Amino acid sequence: xxxxxxxxxxxxxxxxxxxxxxxxxxxxxxxxxxxxxxxxxxxxxxxxxxxxxxxxxxxxxxxxxxxxxxxxxxxxxxxxxxxxxxxxxxxxxxxxxxxxxxxxxxxxxxxxxxxxxxxxxxxxxxxxxxxxxxxxxxxxxxxxxxxxxxxxxxxxxxxxxxxxxxxxxxxxxxxxxxxxxxxxxxxxxxxxxxxxxxxxxxxxxxxxxxxxxxxxxxxxxxxxxxxxxxxxxxxxxxxxxxxxxxxxxxxxxxxxxxxxxxxxxxxxxxxxxxxxxxxxxxxxxxxxxxxxxxxxxxxxxxxxxxxxxxxxxxxxxxxxxxxxxxxxxxxxxxxxxxxxxxxxxxxxxxxxxxxxxxxxxxxxxxxxxxxxxxxxxxxxxxxxxxxxxxxxxxxxxxxxxxxxxxxxxxxxxxxxxxxxxxxxxxxxxxxxxxxxxxxxxxxxxxxxxxxxxxxxxxxxxxxxxxxxxxxxxxxxxxxxxxxxxxxx
Ligand code: NI
Numbered sequence: 001x002x003x004x005x006x007x008x009x010x011x012x013x014x015x016x017x018x019x020x021x022x023x024x025x026x027x028x029x030x031x032x033x034x035x036x037x038x039x040x041x042x043x044x045x046x047x048x049x050x051x052x053x054x055x056x057x058x059x060x061x062x063x064x065x066x067x068x069x070x071x072x073x074x075x076x077x078x079x080x081x082x083x084x085x086x087x088x089x090x091x092x093x094x095x096x097x098x099x100x101x102x103x104x105x106x107x108x109x110x111x112x113x114x115x116x117x118x119x120x121x122x123x124x125x126x127x128x129x130x131x132x133x134x135x136x137x138x139x140x141x142x143x144x145x146x147x148x149x150x151x152x153x154x155x156x157x158x159x160x161x162x163x164x165x166x167x168x169x170x171x172x173x174x175x176x177x178x179x180x181x182x183x184x185x186x187x188x189x190x191x192x193x194x195x196x197x198x199x200x201x202x203x204x205x206x207x208x209x210x211x212x213x214x215x216x217x218x219x220x221x222x223x224x225x226x227x228x229x230x231x232x233x234x235x236x237x238x239x240x241x242x243x244x245x246x247x248x249x250x251x252x253x254x255x256x257x258x259x260x261x262x263x264x265x266x267x268x269x270x271x272x273x274x275x276x277x278x279x280x281x282x283x284x285x286x287x288x289x290x291x292x293x294x295x296x297x298x299x300x301x302x303x304x305x306x307x308x309x310x311x312x313x314x315x316x317x318x319x320x321x322x323x324x325x326x327x328x329x330x331x332x333x334x335x336x337x338x339x340x341x342x343x344x345x346x347x348x349x350x351x352x353x354x355x356x357x358x359x360x361x362x363x364x365x366x367x368x369x370x371x372x373x374x375x376x377x378x379x380x381x382x383x384x385x386x387x388x389x390x391x392x393x394x395x396x397x398x399x400x401x402x403x404x405x406x407x408x409x410x411x412x413x414x415x416x417x418x419x420x421x422x423x424x425x426x427x428x429x430x431x432x433x434x435x436x437x438x439x440x441x442x443x444x445x446x447x448x449x450x451x452x453x454x455x456x457x458x459x460x461x462x463x464x465x466x467x468x469x470x471x472x473x474x475x476x477x478x479x480x481x482x483x484x485x486x487x488x
Contacts, residue, residue, distance in 0.1 A: 085183035093336035099291035104235035210256035239277035314346035
């Protein structure tokens with residue numbers, strides 16, 4: 001029973017009782033009714049206001065010019081207000097691809113761009129494809145749009161390295177921003193008391209309606225569809241392109257998941273292949289990984305120095321809570337890539353030779369070189385190299401680094417496995433649902449096949465500088481198969 005009905009039926013009871021009560025009591029009862037009605041009106045007004053806010057449209061549609069989707073359209077007041085919050089604006093100062101700009105100089109786009117893009121894809125699915133179809137409820141529309149817009153809200157600067165070194169988790173911070181004392185939370189709470197919680201649950205993949213979750217995180221979701229195209233556009237590579245228009249047209253809501261009409265299978269094959277190519281050609285590019293290795297080592301070194309009570313010339317005030325592993329939401333929101341690069345710039349002047357050298361390398365793009373490395377067969381060589389590096393005055397902890405990348409391009413559902421994945425399902429003409437790799441030979445060929453790659457990173461300039469530890473460095477060069485002609 002709704003609150004209005006409850007209040008109404010109670011009022012009727014009071015009215016009915018009034019014939020049998022004394023006069024003085026009658027006015028008392030009228031007072032109660034008035035009070036109840038007043039309260040009821042207030043509740044209604046409050047509910048009405050909330051209803052109105054969730055449905056409120058801007059007088060004129062706002063558009064963002066976007067190189068991937070041409071335009072990002074905003075009509076909903078809630079979305080417009082969320083974009084204006086300081087926590088969302090912070091994403092402008094965090095690059096989508098971290099250190100990739102040192103390999104592909106165009107890759108300067110931010111998480112702000114990507115988040116708007118994911119929102120736009122979900123908006124198009126909801127408004128142009130799903131609206132009015134069985135299995136889709138209009139009530140989930142705004143929730144889906146907000147979750148799409150905010151799904152990466154908790155990412156910090158150079159997330160990958162920071163999370164590794166300081167045990168941070170961007171998913172935790174996404175939840176904390178949505179549920180905490182923030183401008184984002186204030187906007188979401190105006191929609192409804194449970195609304196921030198629902199948005200957080202969609203992003204955490206615990207929301208009851210799995211269809212909504214699958215729009216934002218599944219093996220074919222708005223997040224991936226946006227970043228593959230956007231990263232391809234900004235890096236300038238020719239991989240990463242696929243026919244998204246086609247995929248959107250053939251998406252259908254089906255109980256707890258998005259399914260793809262069989263007629264769109266080839267567009268999905270193309271999408272999976274472009275994802276595979278992007279991982280190996282862009283995301284795991286060995287030069288980007290080299291920059292990532294150096295960045296990680298800078299953070300390790302700064303943390304180690306702090307633990308040794310080293311006195312920094314430039315006090316890393318923004319880092320203290322991370323060094324102590326006690327990062328509050330307030331501290332976290334102050335971090336962005338401009339802050340971090342400021343410290344790297346300053347630390348080039350530090351007395352600690354490792355920290356200043358690593359920062360100079362990062363700022364001036366004097367990265368480590370690499371060799372293929374097989375950890376199963378070459379662990380002895382690594383141990384030998386480690387000793388030689390130490391003898392030559394290059395701390396192997398910072399200057400001899402094995403880095404591994406691994407990707408599983410597509411997998412069908414394997415319950416109980418470490419990386420359980422919801423498969424992509426095709427909707428056959430008969431209405432039957434079939435898992436993609438059972439229909440597509442191309443996808444079948446790569447299903448469940450994990451590819452892993454290990455590389456050994458080292459500073460070739462140090463190794464080829466014969467002004468010190470000449471003999472030891474010669475041995476190192478031999479082990480790493482470096483041509484003697486590079487020696488100076
Ligand atoms: Ni994303």
